[in-house]
Amino acid sequence: MSDSARTADRQRQADVAALAGAIERLAGDLALGEEPANFAVALEDGAPRD
Amino acid sequence: MTDLTLAELAAAIAARKISSAEATEACLARIARHDGRLHAFITVDAAGARARARALDAELAAGRRRGPLHGVPLAYKDLCHVRGLPSSCGTRTAEYFTSEIECTAVARLSAAGAVTLGKLNMTELALGPFGDNPHHGDVDNPWKAGHVSGGSSSGSGAAVAAGLVFGALGSDTGGSIRLPAACCGIVGLKPTYGRVSRAGAMPLSWSLDHLGPMTRAVRDAALMLELIAGHDPHDATSSHRAVGAPLAGLEQPIRGLRLALPENYYFDGVTPDVRAAVEQAARTLGSLGASVRPLRLPDPAAMIDVCNILARAESSAIHARVARDRPHELGAAVRSRLEVGFHISAHDYLQAARLRARLARAFVREVFAEVDAILAPTIPEPAPALAAVTAPPVEEIVRRMGRFSRLTRPFNGLGLPVLTVPAGFAADGRPLGLSIAGRPFDEATVLRLGHAWEQAFDGRGRRPAL
Numbered sequence: 482m483s484d485s486a487r488t489a490d491r492q493r494q495a496d497v498a499a500l501a502g503a504i505e506r507l508a509g510d511l512a513l514g515e516e517p518a519n520f521a522v523a524l525e526d527g528a529p530r531d
Numbered sequence: 532m533t534d535l536t537l538a539e540l541a542a543a544i545a546a547r548k549i550s551s552a553e554a555t556e557a558c559l560a561r562i563a564r565h566d567g568r569l570h571a572f573i574t575v576d577a578a579g580a581r582a583r584a585r586a587l588d589a590e591l592a593a594g595r596r597r598g599p600l601h602g603v604p605l606a607y608k609d610l611c612h613v614r615g616l617p618s619s620c621g622t623r624t625a626e627y628f629t630s631e632i633e634c635t636a637v638a639r640l641s642a643a644g645a646v647t648l649g650k651l652n653m654t655e656l657a658l659g660p661f662g663d664n665p666h667h668g669d670v671d672n673p674w675k676a677g678h679v680s681g682g683s684s685s686g687s688g689a690a691v692a693a694g695l696v697f698g699a700l701g702s703d704t705g706g707s708i709r710l711p712a713a714c715c716g717i718v719g720l721k722p723t724y725g726r727v728s729r730a731g732a733m734p735l736s737w738s739l740d741h742l743g744p745m746t747r748a749v750r751d752a753a754l755m756l757e758l759i760a761g762h763d764p765h766d767a768t769s770s771h772r773a774v775g776a777p778l779a780g781l782e783q784p785i786r787g788l789r790l791a792l793p794e795n796y797y798f799d800g801v802t803p804d805v806r807a808a809v810e811q812a813a814r815t816l817g818s819l820g821a822s823v824r825p826l827r828l829p830d831p832a833a834m835i836d837v838c839n840i841l842a843r844a845e846s847s848a849i850h851a852r853v854a855r856d857r858p859h860e861l862g863a864a865v866r867s868r869l870e871v872g873f874h875i876s877a878h879d880y881l882q883a884a885r886l887r888a889r890l891a892r893a894f895v896r897e898v899f900a901e902v903d904a905i906l907a908p909t910i911p912e913p914a915p916a917l918a919a920v921t922a923p924p925v926e927e928i929v930r931r932m933g934r935f936s937r938l939t940r941p942f943n944g945l946g947l948p949v950l951t952v953p954a955g956f957a958a959d960g961r962p963l964g965l966s967i968a969g970r971p972f973d974e975a976t977v978l979r980l981g982h983a984w985e986q987a988f989d990g991r992g993r994r995p996a997l
Contacts, residue, residue, distance in 0.1 A: 500875065
C-alpha cells in the first residue's frame with residue numbers, strides 16, 4: 482500500500498469512527514418504540530391544519 | 532426576452548404576444564453565446580425543443596392551451612430521466628441512469644406545456660456543493676468568473692441566472708438546490724420531504740433527496756411547485772396531502788406572521804456581509820408587519836451527524852457498482868465520500884434513522900410553537916473562488932464541502948420546506964442568499980414571505996453582466 486493510500490485509509494477510518502461515536506452518544510436514550518418511520522409521522526403531525 | 536420571468540413569458544405566450552418558437556430560439560441563441568464559458572448544459576436538444584415549440588404554437592393558434600406553462604422553455608438537472616435524452620448524472624458515462632418511467636416532475640411540467648431545452652450540468656453524482664465537474668466542465672458563476680456556481684444543481688443555477696432558460700428543476704440532498712440558487716442569485720425551493728415525487732430521478736439518498744424548482748422569481752417557483760407537487764404512486768414516500776394554492780396566496784399580507792432569527796449555529800462564522808443581508812431582510816419583513824425575534828434552535832449539529840450517516844450509507848449502497856468496479860471513473864472527493872459509506876455499520880445507520888425521527892419531531896414541536904418561519908443565511912460566505920476550494924488534498928476538499936453546506940444540510944434531515952431568495956450582494960457583486968424555513972407542508976407561507984421580501988428588495992431584477 483502506498484503512503485497516500487495509507488493516509489487515505491487512516492482518514493477514512495477516522496471519519497467512520499467519528500460518525501459512529503457521534504451517533505452512539507446521541508442514541509443512548511432512544512426508547513424501544515422509537516422507529517425510523519416516525520419521521521413521516523412527525524412531518525404529517527407538524528403540518529398546518531387544513 | 533430572456534429577462535422575462537417564467538410567469539411573464541407564460542402570460543405573453545398565452546396572449547400570443549410572443550411565440551414559443553421565438554422564446555425557444557432566444558434561449559438557444561443565448562446558450563450558444565454564453566454556455567462555452569458557463570458549462571451549464573450537458574445536453575442541448577435544439578431540434579426537439581424547436582419541434583415541440585412549433586407544435587405548441589400551432590395548438591395555441593387552434594385554441595388549445597395545454598396548461599400554465601404552454602410554450603415555456605425549461606431545462607432539467609441531468610439526473611432527471613427525460614424520455615429520449617441521456618442522463619449522465621454528471622459522470623463520464625453518458626447513460627449512467629435510466630428509468631422505466633420519465634421523471635414524474637418533468638412529465639407534469641411537460642403536461643402543463645413546457646418545452647424541454649435540454650439537460651443541465653451538475654456535480655458528479657450530485658455529491659458536492661461547488662459545481663465543479665471533471666467530465667463536463669466546471670459550471671462557472673455567472674456573476675463572477677472563476678467562482679463557484681454552487682452545487683450540486685450547478686447547471687440549473689447558472690442557466691437560470693444567465694437567462695439561458697426560464698426555469699429549471701434541481702435536486703437537494705444536503706443543499707443542492709439552495710446552494711447554487713444562492714451563489715447564482717436566483718430563487719430555489721426545497722419542498723417538504725414527500726411533497727414532490729422523486730420517481731424517475733437518480734437517487735443519492737432515499738431519506739434525504741428532494742426535487743424542486745429553481746427560478747428567477749418567487750412567483751415562478753410557486754407556479755412550478757403547484758404543477759409538480761402531489762402524490763405519485765411511483766414514489767412510496769410521496770405524500771397524499773393536498774398541495775393547496777401557494778400561487779394564489781402570494782399577495783396575502785404577512786402581518787402577524789412570527790419569524791425567528793436563530794441565536795445559535797446559523798450565524799457562526801458567516802461573513803459580515805451575509806449576516807448584514809439576512810438582518811436587513813428580517814428588518815424589512817418586520818416593517819411589513821411580521822414580528823421577528825431571536826430564538827435558540829435545537830442543536831443542528833446533531834442532525835448533521837445523523838444526515839452524514841444516512842447520506843454516506845445510502846449513497847454508497849446506491850452507487851456501489853461504480854464505486855467498487857470502476858472507481859477510477861470518479862473524482863477523488865466523490866470516491867472518498869462513497870468509500871466512507873461502505874464502512875458504516877447497519878447498527879449505526881438504523882440508530883441514525885431513529886434519531887432523525889426524534890430530532891425532527893422535537894424541532895417541529897418546539898420551534899413552530901413559537902414562530903411560523905425561520906430566517907437564516909443560505910451560504911456562509913459569497914461564492915468562493917473555485918480554485919481555492921478544490922485545491923488538494925482531498926481530505927481538505929471534503930472538509931471545505933462540509934463547511935460550505937453546513938447551513939443547508941440540517942433542513943434535509945428535518946424535511947422542512949426551505950426557500951432561498953437573493954438577499955443582497957457582496958461589494959464585488961457576488962449574490963447573497965436568505966433562507967426561509969417553514970412548517971412541514973407549509974410551502975405557502977415560505978413562498979409568501981419570500982415574495983414579500985422580493986418585492987421590497989432593491990436588488991430585485993438585477994441580472995449578471997455576462
